[in-house]
Every structure is written in structure tokens, then in C-alpha cells.
Amino acid sequence: MLNLNPETVCFLISRTRVFHSKEAVALPDEPDSPTDDWALQVLADHSGDSVFQEFKATVDDLEPDQQQALVALMWLGRNDFSADEWVAALQEARQNWDENTAEYLIAHPLLADYLLEGLHLLGYSCDE
Template sequence: MKHGIGSEDTEAPELAIPIRKVCFIIAKAYEFDVKVAVTEPDAGSNPADDNEIAVLQDHDDDPVREELGSLISELSIDEQIDLVALMWLGRDDGQAVDWEEVREQATYAHNKHTAGYLCGNPLLGDHLAAGLDALGLSCSD
């Protein structure tokens, strides 16, 4: 895949994480991003009577957040590094020529809190998608 940068074409870098995994994480991040703050922590009413509105609230034990965190934690270290680098690239409007530098910074910053760090970004899905786009890649590939 080629991505135009200025007057030169550059090949997209080989990612350690498959694009399909990134796209699945983007989809899960979007599911989590639509959550809103809990307005009544202990309503005491029947969820069916409340039109199941609690499913759209961001509870500490939210199953979507837990699933997203588990997905990221189960990735290899190289895949986690690529995911962080993609998010940083997308967040900062980077370009493909910046990839090696951004990935090197993500390698240096990697630790056991990567899943929590990524899940704590309210625009994770958007940033990952923008990171893929910066490399000339997308979930429709």
C-alpha cells in the first residue's frame, strides 16, 4: 500500500499487529466511547422499566471496557507497541515518515499499564483510525 507524502511515495510500514485486530479494537473502542457518565449509581429500579438505559452508562465494571482491556492485554508486546504508536500518530496528526520515531518512543514508554492507558483515551477509536489513515491503511482494506 502506498501513501503520498509531499512529492514522494512511501510504502506503509509492516505492522506487528494485523490490521484486522486494530479494526476490531477500533470497533470495541467506539462501543465504549458511546457510554455516558452514571447519573444514578443505585437506581433500585427494574432495568426493563428504565428501557435498559444503564447499558449506555459507564460503570466501573462495564463489560465492554473489560473486553477492550482484555483484548489489548492479550496482545504481544510488539502489537501493544504498534497500537500505542498508531494512537499517538493519529492523535498528533502524524505522517507515515514519522512512524519509526513514534514507534521507538512507544517502545521506550511500554509498560504493564498499556491496556489501562489506551482504554483511558476517550477518543481511542478515532485516534487509531487516524493513525491507520496516516500510514495509508484503513479498516476497509
């Protein structure tokens, strides 16, 4: 069902929690601009952050279909899709995929929670 190693998702969740817990990181709840590059604009100030770079490198190393699964997992976790609509979520992610997946994901302040919930809905967890 999930063509992505859950351990990788759990690692990304841990990096996301560290990144979003930093005081200097300020992400809007809603984008100020309707343009597609709002995530890039928001994260421009954080490009030198080592945790962000580690998160980005991990996501960038994934195959496009795995990046798409990660986005679909986030959407699943934030209730844009139900577990029964997993295939539709993957199709939507495939249609909207671009090379800025890491920036798109990390710009969501509740990303860690969304990914964890998405894993749970598909029967996975980050428990040891």
C-alpha cells in the same frame, strides 16, 4: 510496516466506540493529576464494564511489541508523529511501555478516531 493485524485494530476501534458512547463513561480531556497513573484512576469506576473488559483482554493478549505499535498508531493518528516518523513513534512507545497499555489507550476519549486515522496514514482501513 505495521506488525499488528489491522483487523485487530478495527475490532478495538469498534469496542472503543461502544465504550465511549455509554453515558456513564466520563473521561477528562486532560488528566487532573500529573502522575503517570491517571488512566488507572479514571477507569477504576469502569472495571466491571463488559465492553471495557473485552477491550482490555484483547490488548492484554497482544505481544508487548504489538501493544507498542497500537500506542504508536494512536500517537500517529493524533498527529504527535507523521507517517514518516513511524519508526520514531515505535521507539518512543517501546521506551514508555508498561503493562497498563489498555488503560492508557481507552482513557483517551478520541482513541477510536486516532486509531482510524493512524491506520489510514499507514495505508490501512477498516472497510470491509
